[in-house]
Amino acid sequence: MATVFMxxxxxxxxxxxxxxxxxxxxxxxxxxxxxxxxxxxxxxxVLEIGCGTGTLxxxxxxxxxxxxxxxxxxxxxxEAERKVAQEGLEDHVTLKYMDAVLIGExxxxxxxxxxVSTLVFSELSPYEQRYILEACKTLLAPNGRLxxxxxxxxxxxxxRLFYYVVRLPLALLTWLLTRTSATALRDxxxxxxxxxxxxxxxxxxxxxxxxxxxxxxxEIARAExxxxxTVIGRLxxxxxxxxxxxxxxxxxxxxxxxxxxxxxxxxMIGNPTPESPVLVTGxxxxxxxxxxxxxxxxxxxxLLVADSAGINVWxxxxxxxxxxxxxxxxxKSSRLEEVVRHHALILPQLCANGVDGWRIRKEIHWGVHxxxxxxxDIPAYLDANRKKTDAMRWVRFxxxxxxxxxxxxxxxxxxLILLPVxxxxxxxxxxxxxxxxxxxYFYAIVHxxxxxxxxxxxxxxxxxxxxxxxLVYTTVWNPLPAVDxxxxxVILTGLSVFTGAELQGMSPLMRGEQxxxxxxAVIGLALVALYWLVPLxxxxx
Amino acid sequence: xxxQPTLLSSLKxxxxxxxxxxxxxxxxxxxxxxxxxxxxEVCPVGCWTPNxxxxxxxxxxxxxxxxxxxxxxxxxxxxxxxx
Ligand code: SF4
Ligand code: SF4
Numbered sequence: 327m328a329t330v331f332m333x334x335x336x337x338x339x340x341x342x343x344x345x346x347x348x349x350x351x352x353x354x355x356x357x358x359x360x361x362x363x364x365x366x367x368x369x370x371x372v373l374e375i376g377c378g379t380g381t382l383x384x385x386x387x388x389x390x391x392x393x394x395x396x397x398x399x400x401x402x403x404x405e406a407e408r409k410v411a412q413e414g415l416e417d418h419v420t421l422k423y424m425d426a427v428l429i430g431e432x433x434x435x436x437x438x439x440x441x442v443s444t445l446v447f448s449e450l451s452p453y454e455q456r457y458i459l460e461a462c463k464t465l466l467a468p469n470g471r472l473x474x475x476x477x478x479x480x481x482x483x484x485x486r487l488f489y490y491v492v493r494l495p496l497a498l499l500t501w502l503l504t505r506t507s508a509t510a511l512r513d514x515x516x517x518x519x520x521x522x523x524x525x526x527x528x529x530x531x532x533x534x535x536x537x538x539x540x541x542x543x544x545e546i547a548r549a550e551x552x553x554x555x556t557v558i559g560r561l562x563x564x565x566x567x568x569x570x571x572x573x574x575x576x577x578x579x580x581x582x583x584x585x586x587x588x589x590x591x592x593x594m595i596g597n598p599t600p601e602s603p604v605l606v607t608g609x610x611x612x613x614x615x616x617x618x619x620x621x622x623x624x625x626x627x628x629l630l631v632a633d634s635a636g637i638n639v640w641x642x643x644x645x646x647x648x649x650x651x652x653x654x655x656x657x658k659s660s661r662l663e664e665v666v667r668h669h670a671l672i673l674p675q676l677c678a679n680g681v682d683g684w685r686i687r688k689e690i691h692w693g694v695h696x697x698x699x700x701x702x703d704i705p706a707y708l709d710a711n712r713k714k715t716d717a718m719r720w721v722r723f724x725x726x727x728x729x730x731x732x733x734x735x736x737x738x739x740x741x742l743i744l745l746p747v748x749x750x751x752x753x754x755x756x757x758x759x760x761x762x763x764x765x766x767y768f769y770a771i772v773h774x775x776x777x778x779x780x781x782x783x784x785x786x787x788x789x790x791x792x793x794x795x796x797l798v799y800t801t802v803w804n805p806l807p808a809v810d811x812x813x814x815x816v817i818l819t820g821l822s823v824f825t826g827a828e829l830q831g832m833s834p835l836m837r838g839e840q841x842x843x844x845x846x847a848v849i850g851l852a853l854v855a856l857y858w859l860v861p862l863x864x865x866x867x
Numbered sequence: 868x869x870x871q872p873t874l875l876s877s878l879k880x881x882x883x884x885x886x887x888x889x890x891x892x893x894x895x896x897x898x899x900x901x902x903x904x905x906x907x908e909v910c911p912v913g914c915w916t917p918n919x920x921x922x923x924x925x926x927x928x929x930x931x932x933x934x935x936x937x938x939x940x941x942x943x944x945x946x947x948x949x950x
Binding site: 676 | 905907908931
């Protein structure tokens with residue numbers, strides 16, 4: 327159930343299109359038309375960085391250009407492919423799954439006359455932006471140009487105020503309708519200047535917050551060769567009001583996006599030297615803080631935070647959000663080879679289901695070592711010279727984790743079950759709340775001792791226990807009329823099945839919750855039918 | 868507005884996923900195995916053990932496998948399949 331809800335929360339490509347339209351009040355479409363009409367000619371070789379659902383890609387190809395579109399989202403690319411095919415432009419369009427950071431490695435120099443990018447740079451860290459801009463310079467043919475349209479935070483106090491007043495409600499509305507969110511660029515013009523480009527804003531919409539830049543390589547390339555080291559800063563384990571609030575939110579609503587993210591890039595923990603090990607992790611805030619907590623003050627390391635869409639590495643790797651591409655992009659954009667003297671990455675073992683270690687080894691010639699499954703074992707693993715014991719390798723699901731995961735799932739029940747109950751079935755609100763909370767924590771505690779390895783099987787003994795409890799209650803304390811007794815039996819069985827199956831998705835030790843999805847739905851429907859039909863058939867009430 | 872198509876399509880996707888996931892099983896071809904122990908390195912539930920003398924991995928406890936696919940992806944010899 328939760329995964330279906332999550333799926334809905336995830337932006338679908340079409341919803342994304344609508345979201346961006348709404349967020350920019352339709353202005354992005356005008357910018358795209360302008361790009362296609364004013365800058366694109368037949369035969370031109372165009373690279374579109376972040377082609378998304380392919381709107382602009384198709385427009386440019388329709389003008390006769392040879393367009394290469396890259397994107398790091400397979401679902402967006404699939405939609406783009408559909409769009410391009412629909413307009414019969416396949417011969418003029420090449421679509422590729424690629425992280426924007428890697429364009430410099432994947433295309434030969436001077437292979438494009440025009441590079442365009444809309445609403446991509448604002449999603450990237452300044453180091454990634456800089457790295458891509460550098461690459462664009464070598465990819466552009468003589469007289470080539472770069473067009474970047476993006477959200478920027480306007481200059482000037484009044485404009486800025488106006489921007490926040492208009493943008494915040496609009497952003498909220500957009501997220502609610504389409505689960506699309508976007509960020510804005512800061513100081514982009516000075517970055518362009520630093521990387522040796524000359525930029526001119528040729529279109530400005532929405533009070534200067536949506537800008538199209540026409541960018542040409544500057545005559546004199548500035549000191550781009552000796553860029554400063556790309557270390558973002560030092561991470562320390564700290565408990566602040568912000569982290570407490572964030573932890574509280576994450577305890578209940580971890581599954582609801584937008585997820586709190588850490589800026590991708592290279593960080594220090596302690597005082598690492600060029601010989602110190604490099605750990606890689608995803609950019610989910612909680613993951614990074616847990617890693618830092620586990621090693622701060624114990625060992626000195628470099629921490630390379632790669633983009634996992636703000637999701638924990640296990641789920642992100644399983645869902646295709648965290649891949650070799652993302653790790654390579656992080657290694658490249660942080661210029662790691664200039665910072666450390668070795669060529670070895672330590673990846674979290676739990677991303678091995680999605681990050682192809684051999685691709686990293688072959689493509690950029692960095693060694694890949696699979697670190698321990700849990701962050702807290704990292705110091706011991708490093709002390710033992712990267713030797714893993716079986717205990718570090720195997721994932722367990724101890725009581726503390728079970729309680730945490732049950733709480734995370736309960737955050738969902740609040741939305742999925744209790745909210746409708748509260749609205750439509752008020753008298754049952756408290757009884758059902760108590761049953762859910764009681765059942766969930768009870769299940770979390772007895773989980774290892776219930777027979778069966780599958781959440782659905784485990785829910786059978788769970789519901790039997792719940793029914794036994796109900797029987798004791800009605801005989802000892804409060805004899806219930808037959809109808810109520812029957813209804814409670816059905817409700818408790820349903821809640822048990824739901825609890826058992828839901829926690830399965832949260833446990834790293836069982837097959838994904840989806841495995842039970844069909845059965846969960848069938849049992850649920852059967853129970854609802856029983857709930858209504860049996861009393862009717864027996865003529866109760 | 869945007870809810871219906873997304874919810875429906877995700878429902879369908881999950882039903883198919885559910886069907887596949889339940890029946891996935893590890894198929895191991897020991898004759899291809901060169902004993903680099905990547906499977907042992909990455910399996911989170913301990914399905915694999917190295918047999919150092921024979922330089923071949925041993926797949927045991929198939930019922931423990933959660934079909935995460937890590938060993939399949941990391942095996943350089945394509946000695947493991949999940950189907
Ligand atoms: S699929 Fe995952 S759980 Fe199963 S054997 Fe491979 S690594 Fe282990
Ligand atoms: S990863 Fe593949 S080749 Fe290496 S030990 Fe395992 S099965 Fe054998």
